[in-house]
Amino acid sequence: MNSIQIQIPSLSENIRIVESFIDNAKEKFSLNDDIYGNIMIAVTESVNNAIVHGNRKDSRKNVTLQLKVDDNILNFTITDEGEGFNFNQLPDPTSPENLDKPGGRGIFLMKHLCDEVSFQDEGRAVILTFYLN
Numbered sequence: 001m002n003s004i005q006i007q008i009p010s011l012s013e014n015i016r017i018v019e020s021f022i023d024n025a026k027e028k029f030s031l032n033d034d035i036y037g038n039i040m041i042a043v044t045e046s047v048n049n050a051i052v053h054g055n056r057k058d059s060r061k062n063v064t065l066q067l068k069v070d071d072n073i074l075n076f077t078i079t080d081e082g083e084g085f086n087f088n089q090l091p092d093p094t095s096p097e098n099l100d101k102p103g104g105r106g107i108f109l110m111k112h113l114c115d116e117v118s119f120q121d122e123g124r125a126v127i128l129t130f131y132l133n
Helices: 012-029 033-054 105-113
Strands: 002-009 062-070 073-079 116-120 125-131
Touching (some): 002 012, 033 062, 033 125, 105 116
Antiparallel strands (some): 062 073, 073 125, 116 125
């Protein structure tokens, strides 16, 4: 199993570092463009959620991004140092009463782009899983 990890302070501009991390993973693991696009959107969205919602943009708190590759399965784990949240009570952004609300789209998007999305540690960690074939 291969594993790489970075840790960034909770500043929105650090999304650039996450993009570089994903670019490096694309090269290292020869990811095709289709899955690369899905990974880029889902992982940057998740890290942004961790920065904004999890750590409340507190630059003293970090977001950790870890990639584990095992038997054609990519697992990205994004962890924040926030209070967590109830991931079982997320509003559906596609229901009519929520269409105009800005929140709730990120996780909805992740679930469409990833093969699996799971939460751990009371919502402080999200695992985005992609199958390579």
